[in-house]
């Protein structure tokens with residue numbers, strides 16, 4: 433296995449001590465108190481912001497070597513808020529592919545199927561969707577670009593338990609069958625224990641602990657993580 | 664046309680005192696500024712009366728050139744206030760107002776809609792520049808607000824691989840659309856709800872209503888077009904300032 437993304441001694445005004453490698457075809461969860469810099473960390477990985485110090489590389493080359501818009505299609509992101517564009521569900525799904533003149537209306541149906549939404553939703557105005565539906569449309573919109581890396585910022589927070597299971601199945605399948613790499617912020621510790629191989633623990637802007645999820649949860653080394661796990 | 668005597672004009676003080684005493688009784692805290700702005704308005708208008716008299720006595724090209732320049736500078740300063748934080752807000756306002764003024768004036772003169780005379784060009788230009796000034800200021804404000812409120816959507820668009828122009832498209836569309844709506848509404852009810860100021864003036868001055876509406880048509884339609892051009896120029900230029908060279912969103916200084 434080789435790292436698809438590697439961050440070396442990265443620091444900016446919101447995060448520090450960011451040093452880790454993401455292996456291709458794995459799922460990593462990111463945990464930590466709110467305001468600890470989890471979202472800020474994710475935004476560094478598709479260059480919505482840049483480090484002030486240190487370097488992040490993608491497939492062995494510095495991220496700045498790639499045209500930034502190409503890199504962002506390869507490292508897709510789903511935000512904490514759905515941030516859907518005004519218009520229909522289809523307008524949203526085709527946004528990424530249309531930038532490359534690469535949209536096929538058949539794709540819309542298969543994307544909705546992936547996130548377990550009915551296909552007649554395609555023509556629905558996003559205003560009329562529930563929070564959970566919006567969140568899944570946002571996920572499908574990012575999947576439409578077929579990214580290699582998927583950054584998820586609490587992407588299942590608005591879903592009911594049953595739907596969370598379905599989306600976790602989908603993520604699992606993306607990793608094991610399509611070889612995608614996923615980084616997923618979650619505030620749900622049970623979820624972090626349930627899925628993924630690796631875990632990053634953020635605390636006060638600092639990447640405090642990282643490693644295999646089971647080891648990290650069973651033998652936390654830092655005081656901060658122990659306290660966080662106790663709730 | 665009958666003249667309003669100085670004495671009659673003085674009775675306007677009664678009208679000023681009504682809002683002022685209301686402000687006093689209801690503690691609205693605007694009595695000082697109400698008196699001051701009325702006073703300032705009166706002085707300003709008298710001065711303009713003398714300035715215009717002077718301008719009309721100059722050669723037409725001199726009078727027009729001089730006063731249009733003054734109007735453009737004042738209007739740009741005012742519009743740029745709304746664009747606080749946007750780089751080059753004054754220059755940008757000035758250039759777009761200038762483009763609009765030149766464009767509209769050329770159409771008016773070339774198609775013989777009005778003659779190139781100070782008495783005609785100056786007041787008509789004033790209406791164009793004044794309305795365009797408001798539109799420019801609103802476009803600045805709108806762009807700033809949209810980029811603030813719509814931050815999440817812009818980030819989402821960027822993260823999907825959109826370039827700044829593509830990510831800003833919805834905001835630009837909203838800004839241009841918003842600039843047109845008040846004019847669409849005005850045109851729909853024009854003359855029914857309120858006689859436009861210029862028509863009122865012409866009729867008071869003794870022009871026949873049919874002549875008055877001809878001028879009003881020219882002005883209203885010209886304003887409609889100028890206002891949309893303004894919003895288009897401002898939004899198409901300013902969206903760039905919200906991004907850095909790495910297609911990342913940046914916050915503009917200067918607050919709201």
Ligand SMILES: Nc1ncnc2c1ncn2[C@@H]1O[C@H](COP(=O)(O)OP(=O)(O)O)[C@@H](O)[C@H]1O
Pocket residue numbers: 446464465466467468469470471472473
């Ligand atoms: N747009 C912003 N401007 C300034 N500071 C911000 C912004 N977003 C987040 N922050 C600050 O950065 C820190 C990290 O926030 P964030 O990455 O959102 O944490 P988390 O996702 O773990 O809750 C917090 O202190 C937060 O207040």
Ligand SMILES: [Mg+2]
Pocket residue numbers: 470471472512585
């Ligand atoms: Mg967050």
